[in-house]
């Protein structure tokens with residue numbers, strides 16, 4: 405059951421490490437669309453329709469998929485104009501759970517200011533849906549939520565303590581988020597898989613000026 409209603413809200417879905425950072429990067433580098441899937445088989449079936457298949461399970465590229473879940477893979481010029489079917493352990497599940505929202509946007513540190521600007525032009529209330537890890541809280545998504553609250557503080561009032569907690573955490577972490585997250589569960593998980601350079605990149609604010617949004621189950625800009 406949903407803790408929050410979404411039908412009257414703009415939902416910002418965030419999975420900093422690494423799904424929504426990959427999506428932001430992909431659109432900034434010219435991908436035409438991303439269709440998110442919660443289930444692996446549904447995603448794989450899209451290969452027959454000419455889609456590139458992309459994503460991970462437990463951080464690892466899925467057998468038979470064209471692409472994994474590193475933002476650097478989505479900088480490839482050969483992907484320009486292509487359609488991608490995407491599934492990840494948590495990020496695409498968070499998109500599926502946000503279904504029914506008035507608007508669904510994809511947020512990451514990479515497009516933090518662009519997402520902020522987009523929220524400022526809308527009258528909707530805002531809900532930040534942090535993907536976390538398999539239903540558990542994670543620090544990096546909470547830091548992004550806190551960064552948004554900080555940027556919007558003169559315009560949008562928090563309606564409970566969760567945004568305030570995120571804002572406090574972000575203000576503690578903002579000068580060195582890589583260090584702040586060094587003991588966090590997903591940073592350690594990715595380090596065990598030898599995935600380190602993605603972490604720093606995904607924590608870099610304002611690399612791109614794109615805000616992917618979901619219409620009829622498909623992300624585009």
Ligand code: 3SL
Nearest residue numbers: 421422423463492494495
């Ligand atoms: O869970 C997700 O959606 C992924 O982004 C996780 S991972 O960073 O690829 O392990």
